Amino acid sequence: MKQKLFACNECDYLIELESLTEGQVALCPRCHHPIVIKKINSLNRTIAVSASGLMLFFPAILYPLMSMNILSLENSASLFSGVQALWQSELYFVATLVFMFCIFTPIIKLLAAFIICMGLKFHKQRITGFKTLFLIYHKVDSWEMLEVFMIGILVSIIKLKDLADLSLNIGLLCFAAFMLCVITLKVTMDKSMIWDEIDND
Ligand SMILES: [Zn+2]
Structure with missing residues (x-):
């Protein structure tokens, strides 16, 4: 052997x-x-996790994360509207960082993992660009920072709960589930096996 x-x-x-x-x-x-x-059953588990993450992507970034009621004025914000608000407040650098690390990088990771694992599962490893796609996955792997954003949300909830009426929305649940899917990719994906399969081509 x-x-x-x-x-x-x-x-x-x-x-x-x-x-x-x-x-x-x-x-x-x-x-x-x-x-x-x-890893056991790595391809199927990675496909399941990445498909779940992809389905949660739009609800996670477009649905309101929380609503805030101050003096009868209610306001709610989603992840995407938060990035827009930062941009409109001329905080271009912060808006770009949040967009890159909380929206762009995670979706690239999920898409790359899904396409590669689906391709390998159905023995289509000759698809041109698999190696490039997996290299992109490697590059962005360490740049996704959903956990940091989640901690930021939790801190703001604790800080604001005495100042205003806060209600948590479905977007926060979707965002937490989306974050779990992206993190779980690290557990399910067998990078060594994928390199072997790409090398076999
Ligand atoms: Zn050693």
């Missing part, structure tokens, strides 16, 4: 491994750090 060379992320030890079966974990013989983890 064909052997491949792997490096331990912790201690740089090099080890030759054969293909693992689903659920197997290869540990470093020197520091016992996991070198390769062959």
Whole structure:
């Protein structure tokens, strides 16, 4: 069986491994750090998670996250209208950051994961551009910051709850579920397996 060379992320030890079966974990013989983890049913789970995230995308960014009532004046805002409000307030840099890290990057990740896994599942790995798409996934992987935005929302809820009547809307639930889908991609996606499949082409 064909052997491949792997490096331990912790201690740089090099080890030759054969293909693992689903659920197997290869540990470093020197520091016992996991070198390769062959995830179970990775393609189907990634397709399910990315499809759920894609379905939640528009409700998450367009539905109001929360409503605020101050002196009988009610106001509600969605993620997208928040970006628009920042832009109109001439906070261009902040508006661009929120758009890039909370809207653009997560949707690119979900789309890339969905297209790649659907392609591999139906044995269409010869589709031109798979390698480029997966490289884009790698590039944007560390740039999505939904968790930071969620913490910002929670802090604002705590700060504002004594000043105004706050009611949480369906958009917040959709946004939380959308964020969970994007984070879960890290757990379900088997990058090593995908590289192997793309290399086999
Ligand atoms: Zn090691």
